[in-house]
Amino acid sequence: MSDKESLENALRDWNAKVEKPLAQYPERKSAFVTGSDAPIRRLYTPVDTQGDYMEKVGLPGEFPYTRGVQQTMYRGRFWTMRQYAGFGNAEESNARYKYLLAQGQTGLSIAFDLPTQIGYDSDHPLAAGEVGKVGVAIDSLADMEVLFDGIPLDKVSTSMTINAPAAVLLAMYIAVAEKQGVAADKLEGTIQNDILKEYVARGTYIFPPSPSMRLITDIFAYCSKQVPNWNTISISGYHIREAGATAIQEVAFTLADGIAYVEAAVKAGLDVDEFAPRLSFFFNAHNDLFEEVAKFRAARRVWAHIMKERFGAKNPKSMMLRFHTQTGGSTLTAQQPENNVVRVTIQALAAVLGGTQSLHTNSRDEALALPTEDSVRIALRSQQILAYESGVAETPDPLAGSYYVESLTDSIEAGALAYLKRIDDLGGAVKAIEQGFVQQEIQDSAYAWQMTVEKNERVVVGLNKFQVKEGAPKGLLRVDPIVGEKQCAKLAATKAKRDGAAVAAALEALKKAAAGSDNLMPPILAAVRTYATLGEICDVLRGVFGEYRPSVMF
Amino acid sequence: MTDSLARRCLAGDPRAVARLISLLEDGDRDAYGVLAALKERAGMAQIIGITGPPGAGKSTLTDKMIAEFRARGLTVGVIAVDPSSPFSGGAILGDRLRMQGHATDPGVFIRSLASRGRLGGLSKATAFATRALEAAGYDIVIVETVGVGQSEIDIVKVADTVVLIAVPGLGDDIQAIKAGIMEIGDVFVVNKADRDGADRVVREIRAMLETQAMLQKGRAVAAGPDTLAARNAEILHHGLADMRAETPQPDGERVDLPPVIKTVAETGEGVPELCAEILSRFAADKASGALDERRHKAIVAQLKDLVGWQVAEYFAERERDGRVEALARAVQHRTLDIYSAARELFSALVKGEEP
Amino acid sequence: MERKIRVIVAKPGLDGHDRGAKVIARALRDAGMEVIYTGLRQTPEQIVQAALQEDADVVAMSILSGAHNHLFPRVVELLKEKGAEDILVFGGGVIPEEDIPFLKSKGIAEVFGPGTPTSATVEFIKAHVKRG
Structure with missing residues (x-):
């Protein structure tokens, strides 16, 4: 009898033995499921992990990178602890960045306000009430100069959450560096630059898909020559998950978007190994610890195969899925907000056990308002405790070989591949989004989740169980309502000081380039240098490209 | 009130x-x-029906048509119909989303209707709503159908001009042209014309229109709605190119076929041409008397529907108050024959007896 | 025919987080209401015109960007100007507790915070809608 057969026999006996007392002492639930609603068996054993170890799991830093993209992982260096921050005007944000750097944070992560993210200046009618609310307001190079004042751009790596107008903000960053005397090839950082998930989940789109894809491939091409250490895109599952997707959907839709970007770049004539090493990903981390760890491992494995087999990448760096993680904002409760510290810790643990390259931990009060400085510090300290005290960072991929985790990794991979097949059949991610397929799938999951919580089939501590009577939370961060007025005044002053003729000429040149097929980065950079505003630049592009109108599905 | x-x-x-x-x-x-x-005010507005399968881009096209009509100085009312949930009776009406850019224009009025799953009731509500918008003085009233089922056909009873939309790449390329639908189109649109296969859809529609025109002119044997449907099915089966080669060309006499216009609703491409066509057809029909004739037929059809609904409603009321039940029992017990029972109900209706 | 409650579900302001708005829209539909979904980036003027033309009984708004104190009261104000103060207006999203008294004083009937079950919203509408 083989080992496998004897194990199977033993399992049969065990199950029979277990069934009897269960009649008297039943399990807590009739069915156990993961956060993605996938069934969880009573027990996992070697029977549940099929296939060849080297082929499927392998070693850290080696194809298919299931165990991580570096050989020694955090034994060399911890993940980058990077807290997303920014609010109000450039001066206030600049002060917050300096504070975070002084607290031991190792990279900056810039949050922009909504008008900036949608390419409106602060004096646009739609910007009323929004200026400086969820991030910093940037209208022109003048604001960007203040934002990075006293922060040497050759010494920090900067991540910017900017999508539709990513080219403009990157150009401003390059222009600020020029003024600091820092050459573009010394710059390190990331722009999110992922428009597809804006259409399905986050909503800060401007232009229709095809000119948006062109802007993205123009950035790929420009940076591969001029800003070689810049991560040109952060393909984001984070917001897809926040919008209600399951873990499997998060992996599937993110990688489908990734495929669309690679295809667009290849179609634009770029060599895959020239830009693919600069692709990075951005995932969520929710509470189901093992499923989340499996999700990260599965995502790495699936992507490695896609790059190698589908796109013929030769450079191992092209096959490595490097990612940033943020803990799940939608898992935080407004009720008993202190409990969120615990949730964030579990989620951060999942990200670290899953081999993340950088991590943002949410603050306990984010279901209520922008985080206060105290809350941000606790969130950062949670990461530091994991890094320095928990011991989980001392060996790569410590959960590898867990029958449960390996089995979950396989099932997430299978689920994601099934989705990728469906999306391919629809003609790829762009088409699937245009037809509303992705949005519909996410919404269905969001609604199903909400209903299971309302029916108490899922417990959210403090929300539908273990509630207490609470007073109104105190000491939340408030953005000074005067920020909008101040910002508008500053914008007017910038416009008054600049050379109007130079601005007009630069915008005209940009318009011509947009109507043609030249790379748009150089004319955008030229316009930015004249202090043309973000709104002015985006308006020129709106005139040529048109604006995206969403399709709604229910 | x-x-x-x-x-x-x-x-x-x-x-x-x-x-x-x-x-x-x-x-x-x-x-x-x-x-x-x-x-x-009845009959003052031009009523335009827009129909086509779900996903054809009806709302986006309507949005762009509103802009075009406004640019020509015309005011526009819109009735957009979406399906109701068969389970809850509720509905999510999302067509408006695409047209919200016009919300604050006083020359535009947009109203969403839910199909509410009632037999015939949808077209009744739609017809009445168009009357209300017409009375409020809108020059153009656009009715966007739900895009499936009977509403597609019923639109012809309300609209002066029916615009039928097809798109490439919705699986079967001529999905819009189910037998019986073709006949109601006054203007054909191939939307999303920037996609592959648009020209083929245009050719296929033209071919079917030609075939239909010839059949109607009696050039083919035994023309009639049933044969037309059968022939359409045959055309779908055998491929259009072959069929066209066999079809005798019209000699001398010009056949006035409905236009087929390519649009890209997302960018507005082709929309000015579409609107110009819609307006000029309407003007020509008005001048030639064809509009009067069409509206006359439509009124007759609507009258028939209205009377039918009233009878149905009356019957439902009698069911509720037990009269139908009593009559049915009488028929079952052979104290009354079924025709007398029907006559009794109908004469009560005619006399206007209330429950 | 029984009158249907008609609800405008709108996202004023610029934030794109419409998960909550869409979940609410579905829940109201499943409770038998007719929901007119107007989508993202709506100005108060657009929301009010939609409410008037759609003969809405209720305007439900969701906002997560922090612009609620600016945008919610403006909707109520415009409805009043149009003589439509009988339309029930309420909001939800990430709204600090301390802003709620201000919003209520401006005519926002209720503010639902994160974690509110959809059933509570349905019940609220049924109890407070002014035209039955």
Whole structure:
């Protein structure tokens, strides 16, 4: 009898033995499921992990990178602890960045306000009430100069959450560096630059898909020559998950978007190994610890195969899925907000056990308002405790070989591949989004989740169980309502000081380039240098490209 | 209430128009009285029906058409119909989303209707709502159908001009052209014309229109709706190119086929041409008397529907008050024959007996 | 025919987080209401015109960007100007507790915070809608 057969026999006996007392002492639930609603068996054993170890799991830093993209992982260096921050005007944000750097944070992560993210200046009618609310307001190079004042751009790596107008903000960053005397090839950082998930989940789109894809491939091409250490895109599952997707959907839709970007770049004539090493990903981390760890491992494995087999990448760096993680904002409760510290810790643990390259931990009060400085510090300290005290960072991929985790990794991979097949059949991610397929799938999951919580089939501590009577939370961060007025005044002053003729000429040149097929980065950079505003630049592009109108599905 | 609501509707008060449409939709009898007071404005607007399969881009196209008509100085009312949930009776009406850019234009009025799953009731509500918008003085009233089922056919009873939309790449390329639908189109649109296969859809529609025209002119044997449907199916089966080669070309006499216009609703491409075509056809029909004839037929059809609905409603009421039950029992016990029972119900209806 | 409750579900302001708005829209539909979904980036003027033309009984708004104190009261104000103060207006999203008294004083009937079950919203509408 083989080992496998004897194990199977033993399992049969065990199950029979277990069934009897269960009649008297039943399990807590009739069915156990993961956060993605996938069934969880009573027990996992070697029977549940099929296939060849080297082929499927392998070693850290080696194809298919299931165990991580570096050989020694955090034994060399911890993940980058990077807290997303920014609010109000450039001066206030600049002060917050300096504070975070002084607290031991190792990279900056810039949050922009909504008008900036949608390419409106602060004096646009739609910007009323929004200026400086969820991030910093940037209208022109003048604001960007203040934002990075006293922060040497050759010494920090900067991540910017900017999508539709990513080219403009990157150009401003390059222009600020020029003024600091820092050459573009010394710059390190990331722009999110992922428009597809804006259409399905986050909503800060401007232009229709095809000119948006062109802007993205123009950035790929420009940076591969001029800003070689810049991560040109952060393909984001984070917001897809926040919008209600399951873990499997998060992996599937993110990688489908990734495929669309690679295809667009290849179609634009770029060599895959020239830009693919600069692709990075951005995932969520929710509470189901093992499923989340499996999700990260599965995502790495699936992507490695896609790059190698589908796109013929030769450079191992092209096959490595490097990612940033943020803990799940939608898992935080407004009720008993202190409990969120615990949730964030579990989620951060999942990200670290899953081999993340950088991590943002949410603050306990984010279901209520922008985080206060105290809350941000606790969130950062949670990461530091994991890094320095928990011991989980001392060996790569410590959960590898867990029958449960390996089995979950396989099932997430299978689920994601099934989705990728469906999306391919629809003609790829762009088409699937245009037809509303992705949005519909996410919404269905969001609604199903909400209903299971309302029916108490899922417990959210403090929300539908273990509630207490609470007073109104105190000491939340408030953005000074005067920020909008101040910002508008500053914008007017910038416009008054600049050379109007130079601005007009630069915008005209940009318009011509947009109507043609030249790379748009150089004319955008030229316009930015004249202090043309973000709104002015985006308006020129709106005139040529048109604006995206969403399709709604229910 | 009736008088003031009518007055406010005639004055174009949006809230009054909105309320009237709700009352009509709910089958409120007083609201019918308001309609009577609005009858002088009947027939003043051009009613445009837009139909086509879900996903053809009807709402986006409507949005762009509104802009085009506004640019020509015309005011526009829109009735957009979405399906109701068969489970809850509720609905999510999302067509408006695409047209919200026009929300604050006083020359535009957009109203969403839910199909509410009632037999015939949808087209009744739609027809009444168009009357209300017409009375409020809108030059153009666009009715966007739900895109499936009977509503596609019923639109012809309401609209002066029916625009039929097809798109490439919805699986079967000529999905829009189910037998029986083709006949109602006055203007054909191939939307999303920037996609592969658009020209082929245009060719296929033209071919079918030609075939249809010839059949109607008696050039082919045994023309008739049934044979047309059968022939359409045959064309689909055998491929159009072969069929066209066999079809005798019309000699001398020009056949006036409906136009087939390519549009890209997302960018507005082709929309000015589409609107120009819609307006000029309407003007020509008005001048030639064809419009009068069409509207006459439509009124007859609507009358037939209305009487039918009234009978159905009356029957439903008698079911509720037990009269039908009693008569049925009598028939079952052989104290009455079924025809006498029917006559009894019908004569009560004619005499206007209320429950 | 029984009158249907008609609800405008709108996202004023610029934030794109419409998960909550869409979940609410579905829940209201499943409770038998007719929901007119107007989507993202709506100005108060657009929301009010939609409410008037759609003969809405209720305007439900969701906002997560922090612009609620600016945008919610403006909607109520415009409805009043149009003589439509009978339309029930309420909001939800990430709204600090301390802003709620201000919003209520401006005519926002209720503010639902994160974690509110959809059933509570349905019940609220049924209990407070002014035209039955």
